[in-house]
Structures are given as structure tokens and as C-alpha cells.
Amino acid sequence: MAPTIALAGNPNSGKTTLFNALTGARQHVGNYPGVTVEKKEGTYSDQRGQIHIVDLPGTYSLTAYSLEEVVARDYLVDENPRVVINIVDASNLERNLYLTLQFLEMGIPVCIALNMMDVAKNRGVSIDSDKLSDILNIPVVPTIARSGMGKKELMASAFWLTRRNEQPSPLNISYGDDVDPVLEKMTRDIRKPGLLQGRYLPRWVALKYLENDEQVISLGRKENPEVSNQLEERVARLADHLKRTLSTYPEAVIADHRYGYIRSLIRQGVISMEGDQDRLHLSDKIDRVVTHRFLGPIMMAAVLFGLYHVTFTFSETPVGWLEGFFGWLGGMVDANLADGLFKSLITAGIIDGVGGVLGFVPLIMLMFFGISILQDSGYLARVAFMLDRVFRVFGLHGASVMAFIVSGGIAGGCAVPGVMATRTLKSPKERLATLLTVPFMNCGAKLPVFALLVGAFLSEGRAGAMFLITVISWGGALLVARLLRSTAIRGESTPFVMELPPYRFPTFKGLLIHTWERTWQYIKKAGTIILSISVLLWAMMTFPGLSEPETEVYNNAREALMAAEGPSVMAELESQTAPETLSESAVTLNAQLASLDAQQAEARLKNSIAGRIGTALEPVSRLAGFDWRTNIALVGGFAAKEVVVSTLGTAYSLGEVDTGESGSLGDVLSASPAWSPLVAWSLIIFIIFYAPCFVAVVCIAREAGSWKWGAFSMLFNTLLAFTLAVAVFQIGSALGF
Numbered sequence: 001m002a003p004t005i006a007l008a009g010n011p012n013s014g015k016t017t018l019f020n021a022l023t024g025a026r027q028h029v030g031n032y033p034g035v036t037v038e039k040k041e042g043t044y045s046d047q048r049g050q051i052h053i054v055d056l057p058g059t060y061s062l063t064a065y066s067l068e069e070v071v072a073r074d075y076l077v078d079e080n081p082r083v084v085i086n087i088v089d090a091s092n093l094e095r096n097l098y099l100t101l102q103f104l105e106m107g108i109p110v111c112i113a114l115n116m117m118d119v120a121k122n123r124g125v126s127i128d129s130d131k132l133s134d135i136l137n138i139p140v141v142p143t144i145a146r147s148g149m150g151k152k153e154l155m156a157s158a159f160w161l162t163r164r165n166e167q168p169s170p171l172n173i174s175y176g177d178d179v180d181p182v183l184e185k186m187t188r189d190i191r192k193p194g195l196l197q198g199r200y201l202p203r204w205v206a207l208k209y210l211e212n213d214e215q216v217i218s219l220g221r222k223e224n225p226e227v228s229n230q231l232e233e234r235v236a237r238l239a240d241h242l243k244r245t246l247s248t249y250p251e252a253v254i255a256d257h258r259y260g261y262i263r264s265l266i267r268q269g270v271i272s273m274e275g276d277q278d279r280l281h282l283s284d285k286i287d288r289v290v291t292h293r294f295l296g297p298i299m300m301a302a303v304l305f306g307l308y309h310v311t312f313t314f315s316e317t318p319v320g321w322l323e324g325f326f327g328w329l330g331g332m333v334d335a336n337l338a339d340g341l342f343k344s345l346i347t348a349g350i351i352d353g354v355g356g357v358l359g360f361v362p363l364i365m366l367m368f369f370g371i372s373i374l375q376d377s378g379y380l381a382r383v384a385f386m387l388d389r390v391f392r393v394f395g396l397h398g399a400s401v402m403a404f405i406v407s408g409g410i411a412g413g414c415a416v417p418g419v420m421a422t423r424t425l426k427s428p429k430e431r432l433a434t435l436l437t438v439p440f441m442n443c444g445a446k447l448p449v450f451a452l453l454v455g456a457f458l459s460e461g462r463a464g465a466m467f468l469i470t471v472i473s474w475g476g477a478l479l480v481a482r483l484l485r486s487t488a489i490r491g492e493s494t495p496f497v498m499e500l501p502p503y504r505f506p507t508f509k510g511l512l513i514h515t516w517e518r519t520w521q522y523i524k525k526a527g528t529i530i531l532s533i534s535v536l537l538w539a540m541m542t543f544p545g546l547s548e549p550e551t552e553v554y555n556n557a558r559e560a561l562m563a564a565e566g567p568s569v570m571a572e573l574e575s576q577t578a579p580e581t582l583s584e585s586a587v588t589l590n591a592q593l594a595s596l597d598a599q600q601a602e603a604r605l606k607n608s609i610a611g612r613i614g615t616a617l618e619p620v621s622r623l624a625g626f627d628w629r630t631n632i633a634l635v636g637g638f639a640a641k642e643v644v645v646s647t648l649g650t651a652y653s654l655g656e657v658d659t660g661e662s663g664s665l666g667d668v669l670s671a672s673p674a675w676s677p678l679v680a681w682s683l684i685i686f687i688i689f690y691a692p693c694f695v696a697v698v699c700i701a702r703e704a705g706s707w708k709w710g711a712f713s714m715l716f717n718t719l720l721a722f723t724l725a726v727a728v729f730q731i732g733s734a735l736g737f
């Protein structure tokens with residue numbers, strides 16, 4: 001029997017004309033079952049054989065909003081034609097490709113008849129059909145239906161497709177940060193019980209629920225009311241969220257991203273125009289400047305630098321307040337609790353640890369606010385688009401850029417969703433290379449560490465230093481990707497398409513909500529994971545403590561000092577008078593006692609479990625300028641990067657003389673002889689590159705499909721980080737910094 005192909009396209013794209021040209025007189029007209037929509041069928045034949053052709057009703061979309069759309073879709077799903085010839089009006093490419101995308105999303109084998117080429121040409125538009133074919137990975141044949149031009153070539157492609165047995169993999173368009181995660185969850189919800197299986201693809205069903213497609217929803221309800229309910233609830237929640245943040249709704253976001261996808265596809269040289277540029281839309285006009293070959297990157301650098309500058313300038317005061325508050329809180333607790341383990345747990349374990357992290361909330365909030373502006377306005381997608389040219393050089397993909405940005409490419413992201421974002425990459429090799437390099441970005445958890453070090457040691461050029469850190473992490477990520485792509489994961493690149501959503505003015509309310517969502521995640525993490533890790537680390541830094549005889553040595557020394565000065569000086573010290581009114585001998589005694597306390601505290605920390613680990617690593621870590629305290633912090637950072645700050649806080653307050661006036665950690669570090677700007681840089685480099693946090697490693701292993709890659713990222717990254725940090729420290733020392 002002759003294979004069946006369907007002819008589909010927008011109204012007035014020339015479908016009937018092409019149908020007549022192909023079938024001549026051999027056609028008959030009937031109706032689609034149960035409806036009054038006309039159904040035309042016919043037969044085409046040449047030396048290769050016969051093909052049965054069905055002319056579908058003209059539609060702009062495949063959502064069940066109109067009868068024509070339902071008929072066309074049902075035909076495609078129920079009759080399962082071998083191939084769809086999609087007639088596309090070349091003079092109106094952008095709008096026509098909208099339907100094409102939907103065929104591709106359904107996983108239907110498609111061949112494009114690029115019709116009305118004569119009209120396009122008269123308007124001064126020339127279209128590179130080979131390029132379009134390359135990007136979409138389907139045959140594209142230019143035609144002029146009225147004259148029959150291209151008819152033979154078109155049918156050659158159709159025959160070829162009917163004989164090819166493999167089903168194309170469906171196109172997965174990304175629908176943005178708000179929709180994608182929900183879409184993904186819904187797809188899982190659908191796949192598990194096999195809702196509407198056999199008829200539709202799970203992701204496609206999820207999309208239809210999001211698009212509020214009544215036909216699919218009622219089929220879903222009939223088959224499994226419970227699952228359908230759950231899906232509808234998810235959609236309602238998302239709709240509510242979108243309304244509040246962006247005052248839009250899911251269908252609109254989906255349509256926007258489809259058009260964005262098309263726009264970026266067309267922008268890659270598919271269309272070139274001669275003269276007559278008035279018809280460009282406003283978004284396109286802005287894009288001509290913003291993504292300009294030279295102006296674009298300069299603007300991008302300026303925007304990012306401006307973001308850092310504003311963030312650091314405006315956050316300085318509130319960060320100071322919060323640090324002051326936690327310092328005050330620590331002092332209060334210190335004054336009101338009896339000395340001992342419990343007090344140490346509360347002050348050193350909990351307040352210093354969690355306070356160190358929460359102190360950065362204003363900074364993180366401002367950074368997130370800036371990023372939300374860039375993202376909601378549509379600029380971030382342009383950044384990705386521009387960086388694509390660079391990315392190809394390093395064996396990565398345009399879509400990798402988004403994963404890098406999500407992971408913290410502009411500072412303040414997270415590698416976990418970044419790792420998830422790599423799912424949009426089709427080529428497994430590019431995907432793996434992206435997966436393994438996204439953890440080098442400056443995630444929101446590394447920010448406080450950098451902010452601390454930069455604030456303490458590089459205060460003259462904070463914005464510049466942060467910018468440099470960003471450049472280093474990107475440079476490192478790209479070079480490592482290049483290295484991986486030419487060694488462990490060699491292979492071809494795939495052509496790429498990325499969404500360019502239209503520019504929008506972000507709403508203030510939307511920005512606030514997006515900022516708050518991200519900040520809240522950070523705070524929640526500080527409240528849970530970091531709290532437990534701080535307590536665990538505190539325990540590791542406290543136990544087993546000093547032995548009796550060792551403690552005795554310090555106590556004896558103390559008593560000897562006090563006995564030498566006599567009871568009157570002791571009484572003076574205990575009377576709690578203001579320091580400036582103390583006698584000279586009381587001041588001296590006080591200082592001597594304090595120095596003894598500090599020595600004892602340091603000895604206790606060094607003897608603790610963490611101290612032993614840190615000390616054992618010290619001979620090696622010295623090469624990079626890290627002492628045992630830093631080592632403890634870095635080990636803690638494997639649990640979560642913020643912990644580096646809180647652990648340093650704990651490590652230093654334990655060794656401190658007077659917990660009552662702890663001062664901020666930055667001051668303590670910059671006053672410590674073990675630290676210098678060079679050590680700070682060496683540590684920054686190490687933190688950029690060393691093992692991803694535990695959660696990210698788990699995600700990498702899961703996404704890469706093997707624990708091998710999880711282990712690889714831990715070992716390889718740490719080794720790389722150490723090598724780089726040693727190089728920085730040794731070369732810096734040799735140069736006399």
C-alpha cells in the first residue's frame with residue numbers, strides 16, 4: 001500500500017495550490033469523520049512509486065483552540081501519517097515556523113516546503129534554506145507552488161523520509177526558568193502512570209496542560225482523574241505565580257519562548273534583507289545594538305561590572321549592621337551564660353556560624369535583584385546568544401551558556417539547577433562537558449567567601465576584584481571544557497538554536513518576588529544545612545579537647561602569674577572597672593592571662609579532630625599558603641561552600657582572646673600574620689576550582705548517568721584547584737608579594 005503523507009500549513013500558505021500541483025486530477029473530496037471540515041485526498045506518483053496525500057485544514061497552531069486545529073491534530077495522532085509536508089510561507093517565515101515547531105515537538109517526521117519564494121524575493125528577502133535545514137535537522141525545499149517549481153525535489157525528500165525508519169527525537173524547547181521545572185515535574189507525573197501513553201508523548205501532554213488545551217485535559221481526566229487533578233493543580237500554581245511575578249500566564253510564556261526560539265534561529269543567517277528595514281520590530285531594533293558584534297560585548301562587560309559595583313556599594317552599610325548585630329548577640333550570650341561547652345556551642349557553633357552566612361543576605365539580595373532585572377527584561381538571553389560564538393570555540397554549545405549563567409556565571413546562582421539546565425543540550429558530549437564545568441562558576445554560596453576575602457584584603461578595588469574573579473572562573477571553565485572535549489569527551493558539535501524572548505519592562509513587584517524567592521532559598525539553607533554543619537564542625541573543633549595534665553600546665557601557669565602579682569591586683573581585675581582606669585600592673589597581668597588563654601584555646605583546637613585533619617594536611621597545603629585553619633574550612637566547604645566562611649568564623653573566634661569584642665571576621669583575618677593578599681588570592685583560586693559541593697556532585701553523577709563522573713569532578717577539580725593555587729602562591733611569593 002502507498003504510504004500516506006499529510007500536507008499541513010498556515011491558511012494561505014499555498015497548501016491547496018501545492019496539493020493540486022502534486023496530485024493533478026487524481027483527488028477526491030470528503031469530510032473528516034463527524035465534522036463539517038472538508039477533507040481532500042489525492043495520489044502522487046513518479047518513477048519511485050505512489051504516495052497518498054491528505055490536505056489538512058490550514059492552522060496557525062496545534063492547540064485545540066479551534067475546530068481546524070483539533071481536526072488536524074487528531075488526524076496526525078490517530079492516522080499517524082508517515083511524513084508531514086509542512087508548507088511554510090517564506091515571505092512570512094517567523095509566523096509560519098510557529099506551526100513547524102509544534103510538529104517537531106510532537107516528534108513527527110517533517111519536511112518543509114519553503115513556498116512563495118518568488119514573493120520573498122520581490123520583497124528583498126533572501127532565505128538560506130540549507131542553513132534552516134541544518135539548524136532544524138529536517139529537509140527544507142524551496143518551492144513556488146503556483147509554477148510548480150521545487151515540486152520534484154520536495155517529493156524526493158518526502159520519499160526519502162517515508163523510507164527512513166527511525167523516528168526523529170522530539171524537539172525540546174526551553175520555556176524559561178519559571179515554566180521548565182514545572183514542565184519537567186509534570187512530565188514525570190505523566191510518564192509514571194503512563195497517562196495518554198501510546199497516543200501522545202509525556203512532555204507534549206504536559207505542555208498541553210500548561211497551554212490549557214481542553215481536549216487533552218478532558219481525555220486526561222477521563223483516563224485518570226487523580227493524576228489529571230494533580231497536573232491541573234500544578235498548572236494553577238504556576239499560573240498564579242506567573243501572574244504575580246510577570247503579570248502573564250503560561251500560554252503566553254510558552255508562545256513567547258517559541259517565537260524567541262524562531263527569532264534566534266532566523267538570526268543565525270537564515271534570512272538576509274536588502275534595504276527596507278522599517279519592518280523590524282522594536283525588539284529586533286534593540287537587538288541590532290545590544291548584540292552588535294563590537295558594541296554588544298562592550299555593553300555586556302559594562303553591565304556586569306556595573307552590577308558588581310552597585311551591589312558592593314549599596315550593600316556595605318546593611319552588611320555592617322548585620323555583622324554588628326551578630327557581634328552584639330554573641331556578646332550578650334557570652335556575658336549571660338556560664339563558661340562551658342553549652343556557651344561555646346551557642347556562640348562559636350551557632351551564632352558565629354549562621355551569623356557569618358546571614359550577614360551577607362543584603363549583598364546577596366542586591367545581586368539577585370540585579371540579576372532578576374537582567375533576566376526578566378530579556379537581556380540575559382542576549383548575553384547567552386552573544387557568548388555562543390565564543391562557546392563553540394571551546395567545544396561547547398550555545399545552550400551551555402544558560403547553564404553557566406544559572407550556575408552563577410554572573411555571580412549568585414547555583415550549580416544544582418545549572419546541572420539540570422544542561423538537559424536542553426542534545427549532544428551528549430557537549431552536555432557532559434558542560435555538566436563538568438558549570439561548578440566553576442561563582443555560585444551564590446561562594447559569593448560570601450569571595451566577599452569576605454575581597455573585603456578584607458583587596459578593599460581598594462572590590463568591584464574590579466569581583467569582576468576579575470568572574471573572568472577567571474569563566475576562563476577556567478572554558479579551558480577545561482576545551483581540554484575535556486579534545487581528550488576524554490571528544491566528538492562533533494551540533495548546530496544550535498536558542499530562545500530570544502522579546503524585551504519587556506520588568507515589573508517592580510515581579511522583581512521583588514524573584515529576588516525574595518532566591519534570597520529565601522539562601523536563608524533556608526543557612527538555617528538548615530549550614531546550621532547542622534556548623535554544629536558538626538564545632539563538635540569536630542571542640543572534641544576531644546586537652547587532656548588533664550595538659551590543662552593543668554595552663555592552670556598552673558595562670559596561678560603562678562596571679563600569685564606573683566598579689567591579691568590586690570586580682571581584686572582590681574575582678575571588680576570589672578573600665579579598662580582605662582586600671583593600674584599598670586593590672587593591665588599587664590590581664591594581657592598575660594589573655595595570651596595564656598589564647599595559647600590554650602589554640603592548643604585545644606589543634607588537638608581536636610578537625611585540627612588534626614587540618615594539621616595533617618598542612619605540610620601539603622602550605623605550598624598554596626593555607627594553614628590548618630583554612631584546611632578545616634575548606635573541608636567543610638565540600639558540604640556547602642558558605643560553610644567556608646562560617647568555619648573560619650568558628651576557627652578564629654575559638655582562638656580569640658576576648659569573645660566579647662570579637663570584631664568582624666574580615667578584621668580578624670586582615671590582622672592575622674598568617675594572611676596576606678597573596679594568600680587570599682591563592683584561596684580564591686582554590687575555591688573557584690575545587691570539588692563542587694556534595695549536592696552538586698550527586699546531581700552531576702545522576703545527570704551524567706554514572707558515579708564515575710561524580711568522582712571525576714571531585715578529584716579532578718580539587719587537583720586542578722590545588723595546582724593553580726600553588727602556582728599563584730609560589731609565583732607570587734617569588735615575585736615578592
Ligand code: GDP
Binds near residue numbers: 015016115117118147
Ligand atoms: P491555502 O489557504 O494554503 O490552501 O492557500 P492557497 O493554495 O489557496 O493559496 C493562496 C494564494 O496564494 C493563492 O492565490 C495562490 O495562487 C497563491 N500562491 C500559492 N503558492 C504561491 C507561490 O509560490 N507564489 C505566489 N506568488 N503565489 C502563490
Ligand code: MG
Binds near residue numbers: 015016017058
Ligand atoms: Mg486551501
